[in-house]
Amino acid sequence: MTSLNKEDLIRLAKLADIQITDSEISEIAPQLTEIVNFFDQLKEVDTSNVEPTSQTTGLVDVLRDDEIDVTRIIDKSEEIFSVDALLDKNKNKS
Amino acid sequence: MKLPKTIQELQKDLKEKKYTCVQLVDEYLANIEKNKDLNAFLTVTSEYAYEKAKHLDEIIKNNPKAFGEFPLLGVVFSIKDLYLTKGLRTTAGSKLLENYIPEYSSTVIERIEKVGAIIIGKTNCDAWAHGASGENSDFGPTLNPFNKDYVPGGSSSGSAVSVAADLALASMGTDTGGSIRQPASFTNVIGFKPTYGAVPRYGVVAMASSLDSMGHFTNSVKDAKTIFEVTRGEDGRDSTVVNAKNKKQITRNKQIVIGVPKEYFSGLDTEVEKIVLEAKNRLENLGYEFKEISLPNMKYAVAVYYIIQPAEVSSNLNRYDGVRFGNTRKTFGKEAKRRIMLGTYVLSSGYYDAYYLKAMKVRSLIIKDFEKAFEEVDAIFTPVSPTPAFKLGEKASDPLQMYLADIFTVSANLAGLPGLSVPAGFSKDNLPVGIQLLGPQFGEDIIFEIGETFENNS
Numbered sequence: 001m002t003s004l005n006k007e008d009l010i011r012l013a014k015l016a017d018i019q020i021t022d023s024e025i026s027e028i029a030p031q032l033t034e035i036v037n038f039f040d041q042l043k044e045v046d047t048s049n050v051e052p053t054s055q056t057t058g059l060v061d062v063l064r065d066d067e068i069d070v071t072r073i074i075d076k077s078e079e080i081f082s083v084d085a086l087l088d089k090n091k092n093k094s
Numbered sequence: 095m096k097l098p099k100t101i102q103e104l105q106k107d108l109k110e111k112k113y114t115c116v117q118l119v120d121e122y123l124a125n126i127e128k129n130k131d132l133n134a135f136l137t138v139t140s141e142y143a144y145e146k147a148k149h150l151d152e153i154i155k156n157n158p159k160a161f162g163e164f165p166l167l168g169v170v171f172s173i174k175d176l177y178l179t180k181g182l183r184t185t186a187g188s189k190l191l192e193n194y195i196p197e198y199s200s201t202v203i204e205r206i207e208k209v210g211a212i213i214i215g216k217t218n219c220d221a222w223a224h225g226a227s228g229e230n231s232d233f234g235p236t237l238n239p240f241n242k243d244y245v246p247g248g249s250s251s252g253s254a255v256s257v258a259a260d261l262a263l264a265s266m267g268t269d270t271g272g273s274i275r276q277p278a279s280f281t282n283v284i285g286f287k288p289t290y291g292a293v294p295r296y297g298v299v300a301m302a303s304s305l306d307s308m309g310h311f312t313n314s315v316k317d318a319k320t321i322f323e324v325t326r327g328e329d330g331r332d333s334t335v336v337n338a339k340n341k342k343q344i345t346r347n348k349q350i351v352i353g354v355p356k357e358y359f360s361g362l363d364t365e366v367e368k369i370v371l372e373a374k375n376r377l378e379n380l381g382y383e384f385k386e387i388s389l390p391n392m393k394y395a396v397a398v399y400y401i402i403q404p405a406e407v408s409s410n411l412n413r414y415d416g417v418r419f420g421n422t423r424k425t426f427g428k429e430a431k432r433r434i435m436l437g438t439y440v441l442s443s444g445y446y447d448a449y450y451l452k453a454m455k456v457r458s459l460i461i462k463d464f465e466k467a468f469e470e471v472d473a474i475f476t477p478v479s480p481t482p483a484f485k486l487g488e489k490a491s492d493p494l495q496m497y498l499a500d501i502f503t504v505s506a507n508l509a510g511l512p513g514l515s516v517p518a519g520f521s522k523d524n525l526p527v528g529i530q531l532l533g534p535q536f537g538e539d540i541i542f543e544i545g546e547t548f549e550n551n552s
Contacts (some may be wrong), residue, residue, distance in 0.1 A: 004439070012435040015442065016408060019424050020431060028432055031493050035436060038494060039397050042452050045459065052454030053461060054304055056510030057291045057336050057535060 002040075004032045095121050097260050099313045101169055101320055104263060105161055108154060108168050115147035115154070115168045115212065122170050122214055126261045132237045134252035134261055136175050137183050138215040143170070146212045153210075165320060167210030172262035174253045175216040176223055177203055178297040182213070186299040187249075188221040189232040190414055190425040200297025201329040202266060202308050209324055214262055217252025221427050222411065223273055223301045225249045226499040229490050230429040237486075238280060240525055244483040247277030250311070254281040257311040264321060265311040270301045271399055272478075272503025274309045275515035279478035279528030282517045283311050284545070286318040288326065289535045290510030296331035302406035305399075305507040315516065315545040322538060336536075344537050346472050352377065352531075352544065353387035353471030358502055363481040369519040369527045370477045373548070377475070380547055385471055389463040392505055394456050399504040400497050401440050401453035408437025432493060461509045464534075473540050474532040476502055478515045482525035506532050514541045516548055 006025050009032070013020045020028070074081045095113055098104035107113060113121075123140055150168055153160050161167055175185050178196035185191045199207070207213065220230035228236040228251030236251035238244040239259040246255045250267030254277035257265050267274040269287035278285025286309045293308040300306060308325065312318045328335045354374065359367070378384060411434055416422035426434070440449035467474065480501060489496040506513040512535070515528045529548075531541040 008439075009435065012438045012442075013431075016412075016434045016438045017423055018426055018431055018434055020435075024428065024431070028428075028435070031432065032436060032439070034494050035400065035497070036439070036449075039401060039440075039449060039453075042394060042397055042449075042456055045391070045394060045452075045456050047452060047455035047459070050455040050458050052451055053458040054454060055334070056304070056461065056508075057289070057334065059291075059334060059336065062333065 002033065002036050004029050004036060097121060097125070098263060101166070101263070101317050104168055109161065115150045116144065118168060118170060119143045119147045119212060119214065122261060125259070126215065129239070129259050129261060131242070132239060132255055132259060133218055133234055134236050134255040134259070135172065135215040136185055136187070136218050136233055136252070139182055139213055142182060143212050143214045150210060150212065164210030166206055166324060168212065169210065170212045170214050170263045171206060172215050172217045172253060172256040172265040173203065173213055174219050174250050174265070174267045176219065176268050176299045177266055178299070179203055179213065179216065182216065184216065184299070185233070186222050187219040187231045187233065188425070188427065188430070190421050190423075192421065194420055198297060201294040201331060202325045203297070205324050206266070206321070217250070217256055217265065219251055219253070220249035220429070222299065222407070222430055223249040223268055223270060224407070224429045224433055226272065226276060226496055227251070227484070227489065229486065230427065232427050235486060238483050240281065240483070241523070243485055244525065245280070245486055247280035247479070247483060249273040250277050253311050254278055254283060254285065257283045257313060263313070264317060267309055267311055268298060268301070269307045269309050269507070270305045271403060271500045271507050274311065275503050275513055275528075275530060276479050276499070278311055278515040279517075280483040280526060282526035283313060284315055284318050284517070285309070285311055285515035285528075286322065287506065287513045288322060288538060289512045290507070291334045291336045292512070292536065292538070293322075293325045294329040294332040294335045296329055300410040302403040303410060304406060305403060307507065315514070315542055315549050318514070319542045344534055344540070346540065349383055350473070350540070350544070351383045351385050351471045353385055353467050353474045355387050355389045355392065355467070355474060355476060357389050357392040358476040361480055362477060365521045366477055366479070366481060366527050369521070370529055373518040373529045374475060376551065377544070377548060380551055382544065384475070387467045387471060387474070389467060389505070391456065391459045391463050395460060395505040395508060396498060396501050398453045398456045398460065399500065399508060400436075401449050402457065402508070404433040404437035405441050405450050406437070408434045408441065429493070457508050460505055464509045464511065468534040473537070473544055476530045476532065478502060478528045478530040482521045482523070482527050502530060510535055512536075512538045512541060514545045516545045
């Protein structure tokens with residue numbers, strides 16, 4: 001039988017970044033122990049050739065159409081990209 | 095003034111000018127005030143509702159086609175406090191979000207408001223939707239209007255009660271393991287859970303992302319269908335929403351065959367068993383064929399659910415750091431802490447394979463059981479809950495007992511199926527009992543059809 005004790009709960013609370021008082025620990029530890037032991041029934045199920053399910057409706061990736069937007073193409077002349085100047089010593093001195 | 099029970103009744107009254115939307119809001123607000131002790135509402139949005147009602151009265155006056163263009167015109171809704179509502183406080187039933195006012199509304203809220211819904215308030219629920227009784231709300235439990243010593247079920251407690259007690263005509267709820275169907279059964283109203291991915295989850299506080307479904311409460315099956323037509327479909331914001339049109343066609347038997355899984359009929363309260371079997375006879379008399387089926391892995395559903403769900407809960411509740419909004423993590427209530435720790439445990443190194451991975455595999459077997467069943471039958475008929483509503487405090491100190499209350503509802507979430515809870519009768523103590531109809535994925539039509547026939551012949 002699995003048993004969750006005070007140390008286990010302190011460790012879990014630390015991992016999950018939650019605060020737990022001593023009285024909560026003494027209440028919750030036996031409850032979690034009971035719940036975790038309830039899970040033991042799953043051991044009897046043969047799942048050796050079973051794939052796990054995390055999503056039920058069978059989704060596929062949805063991608064947008066790969067269309068070229070000409071207005072967003074950077075001008076390329078003489079094998080270099082030409083863009084607007086970022087810094088200009090004659091402008092915007094303020 | 096007699097409040098309407100269905101959308102049809104409401105719109106007939108509005109057309110005949112028996113009352114205006116503003117008068118309707120007056121009446122509901124008076125009823126909410128009178129029934130304050132039920133603790134169904136966390137926030138009553140009177141001003142917001144009046145503003146909308148005035149606007150709708152103008153539309154009715156000026157637009158002769160108003161009722162065709164606004165299918166939910168004048169429908170007064172209460173909203174489970176998990177749905178974000180722009181400018182209206184949204185707490186998720188938790189003290190952590192007690193002062194949180196959202197910047198935007200969830201897709202579902204946008205959609206119903208656009209077609210004429212009036213939001214009258216935000217309803218009480220188990221904090222973060224963790225519970226089957228309403229007792230885990232950080233703002234006190236909601237009471238069952240049929241007997242105030244009893245719970246109304248949960249987690250969408252206030253939503254169910256608001257429809258049952260005429261505090262709203264319809265209510266939006268969420269169903270992760272039965273949180274719509276079970277309270278509907280405990281309060282004598284219709285509870286509808288759509289197929290996973292049929293209705294966008296965008297803008298709803300996430301509980302367990304692979305299980306959460308956005309559904310609603312009404313007084314009639316037809317209304318449930320009308321609202322679903324508004325809320326369903328892609329919104330471009332929830333990547334799991336599948337456009338049903340792309341799904342393979344569901345082939346039906348010529349004569350509808352309803353499966354009865356024998357696994358759902360053991361350990362039933364005798365009164366529940368009697369009412370459910372009577373309901374089955376009634377459906378048989380209406381011409382439906384019944385067939386016994388077996389779902390052998392169903393007995394593991396609660397164990398699988400209480401591994402997967404807390405795992406997803408612990409991950410989803412990680413985002414509440416109290417930095418950008420909300421209070422600090424110190425304000426989490428006891429049940430939230432329990433589930434966060436349980437989820438952290440089943441996901442932690444050394445236990446992941448034994449619990450989480452194992453549960454995901456058994457989940458596949460449960461899905462296979464349903465797939466096999468739906469090759470033979472068109473829908474599945476079961477009880478909603480093994481007992482009628484239980485007393486306040488009865489299970490509050492024993493979480494495992496509380497978790498077992500979900501035994502007949504969780505499997506639909508694990509398999510992503512649509513489900514409908516329909517009132518079927520009352521126990522000797524005058525507590526409502528419902529039946530559950532489950533359909534194949536995206537097979538909402540068939541359960542609506544059976545539900546409506548049943549309801550019209552009750």
